[in-house]
Amino acid sequence: MERAPRIIILGDGTAGLNLANKLRKLLSVDDAFITIVGNSHRHYYKGDGFLIPFGYKKPSESYKPIDFLLSPKIEHVRDEITGIRIKDRTVLTRKKTLNYDFLVIATGARLAYDKVPGYLGEAKHFYDFEHSMELRGILDQFKGGTIVVGTCQANVPCAPSVFEFSILLDQYLREKGLRDKASIKYIYPQEKVFPIDEMVPVMEKLLRDSEIEIETGFEVDSIIQKNHEIHSKSGKSINYDLLVLVPPHMGQNFIAESGLENVDNFVTVDKNKLTPPEHDEIFVIGDAANLPIPKAGSAAWMQAEYVAKEISRRVGKIMVGSEYEGDVGCTLYTGNGTGLTIYFNYSKRPKVSKPRRFDYLLKKMESDAYFSVIARGMI
Numbered sequence: 001m002e003r004a005p006r007i008i009i010l011g012d013g014t015a016g017l018n019l020a021n022k023l024r025k026l027l028s029v030d031d032a033f034i035t036i037v038g039n040s041h042r043h044y045y046k047g048d049g050f051l052i053p054f055g056y057k058k059p060s061e062s063y064k065p066i067d068f069l070l071s072p073k074i075e076h077v078r079d080e081i082t083g084i085r086i087k088d089r090t091v092l093t094r095k096k097t098l099n100y101d102f103l104v105i106a107t108g109a110r111l112a113y114d115k116v117p118g119y120l121g122e123a124k125h126f127y128d129f130e131h132s133m134e135l136r137g138i139l140d141q142f143k144g145g146t147i148v149v150g151t152c153q154a155n156v157p158c159a160p161s162v163f164e165f166s167i168l169l170d171q172y173l174r175e176k177g178l179r180d181k182a183s184i185k186y187i188y189p190q191e192k193v194f195p196i197d198e199m200v201p202v203m204e205k206l207l208r209d210s211e212i213e214i215e216t217g218f219e220v221d222s223i224i225q226k227n228h229e230i231h232s233k234s235g236k237s238i239n240y241d242l243l244v245l246v247p248p249h250m251g252q253n254f255i256a257e258s259g260l261e262n263v264d265n266f267v268t269v270d271k272n273k274l275t276p277p278e279h280d281e282i283f284v285i286g287d288a289a290n291l292p293i294p295k296a297g298s299a300a301w302m303q304a305e306y307v308a309k310e311i312s313r314r315v316g317k318i319m320v321g322s323e324y325e326g327d328v329g330c331t332l333y334t335g336n337g338t339g340l341t342i343y344f345n346y347s348k349r350p351k352v353s354k355p356r357r358f359d360y361l362l363k364k365m366e367s368d369a370y371f372s373v374i375a376r377g378m379i
């Protein structure tokens with residue numbers, strides 16, 4: 001009897017966990033070996049980066065052990081991935097060499113601090129658990145001054161994050177009675193406050209209503225630590241007392257050495273099939289993929305849905321094929337107990353509704369839903 005195909009998933013984050021669990025539901029242990037490779041000990045829900053800095057969430061509720069989320073019928077190799085040898089269909093980790101029939105790359109993005117001189121040791125952010133906790137301590141001690149909030153790139157995972165953080169910062173400072181002692185400046189690399197045109201008037205109004213100053217066209221060049229000054233590529237500079245800056249993102253280093261076509265180590269893929277050119281046996285999902293849509297967890301789950309079905313079809317367990325249509329959904333915090341949801345894909349432009357209480361509650365519940373349903377691959 002022919003052996004069952006071996007599916008290797010690289011990355012034990014949002015996309016990898018969701019896909020591994022979905023695949024295991026579609027394919028029995030006799031249908032396929034499934035291995036997930038990653039270097040995390042626990043899985044953190046990144047969306048809580050909006051709540052932890054303001055003390056709006058108990059930090060211990062924001063992560064779970066990986067093995068608690070992963071089906072026991074999936075092999076988990078906890079190790080660092082060091083390379084892919086595409087010709088041999090093997091993956092190298094520090095300790096092992098693994099063969100695959102299907103490979104899924106879901107290794108997300110890395111924070112590339114070195115691209116901005118002066119970033120390290122000066123700017124703060126909320127893009128991982130440790131830095132969100134650091135920011136929580138700093139905001140707790142904050143007594144007043146200028147807070148600059150910005151991003152080095154527009155296309156970072158969770159593109160609206162700078163907007164959401166700014167709005168929540170305004171709310172937090174008002175609650176603490178510090179708003180009249182603080183100014184908030186929102187800096188953005190593009191000539192508008194957000195890349196999606198339909199969102200621009202809504203966001204601009206909410207920022208202005210919150211008395212947040214807006215500086216668009218501010219492409220970050222460098223930070224002069226001794227002067228507490230941030231400089232743009234066009235020669236503008238802004239002084240700050242606290243700088244909250246989303247760092248540049250790149251794909252993982254081993255992608256560059258794999259020979260796969262990429263942009264900043266994000267793998268170039270067919271936008272409907274999620275496979276790199278001439279490699280039908282490889283799929284790329286989540287932040288690791290170079291796609292013409294924003295990087296988001298919701299996009300990653302929907303990509304995982306497509307890939308789980310496509311691999312199951314190729315293994316002979318599903319008859320009907322499909323394609324990934326570029327679906328992304330996103331619920332944003334819009335302040336004062338309201339939220340706003342947008343949904344779009346490659347062919348549908350987003351419809352923007354008014355901020356509502358319902359969407360805020362939806363977003364607040366997301367982390368519970370995330371650990372109980374989404375990471376476990378139920379949707």
Ligand SMILES: Cc1cc2nc3c(=O)[nH]c(=O)nc-3n(C[C@H](O)[C@H](O)[C@H](O)COP(=O)(O)OP(=O)(O)OC[C@H]3O[C@@H](n4cnc5c(N)ncnc54)[C@H](O)[C@@H]3O)c2cc1C
Nearest residue numbers: 011012013014015039049081107108158286287296297298
């Ligand atoms: C503050 C914040 C708020 C967000 N809010 C939302 C939101 O509200 N809605 C939404 O849809 N999205 C949101 N996102 C975006 C979402 O979290 C990401 O798009 C999502 O996590 C991408 O999943 P991923 O699996 O591609 O990457 P990740 O979740 O980052 O997983 C990558 C995994 O690969 C592993 N890995 C990488 N390199 C190696 C290696 N060499 N060896 C071994 N393992 C490796 C990592 O350890 C990690 O486990 C938010 C992001 C942030 C930062």
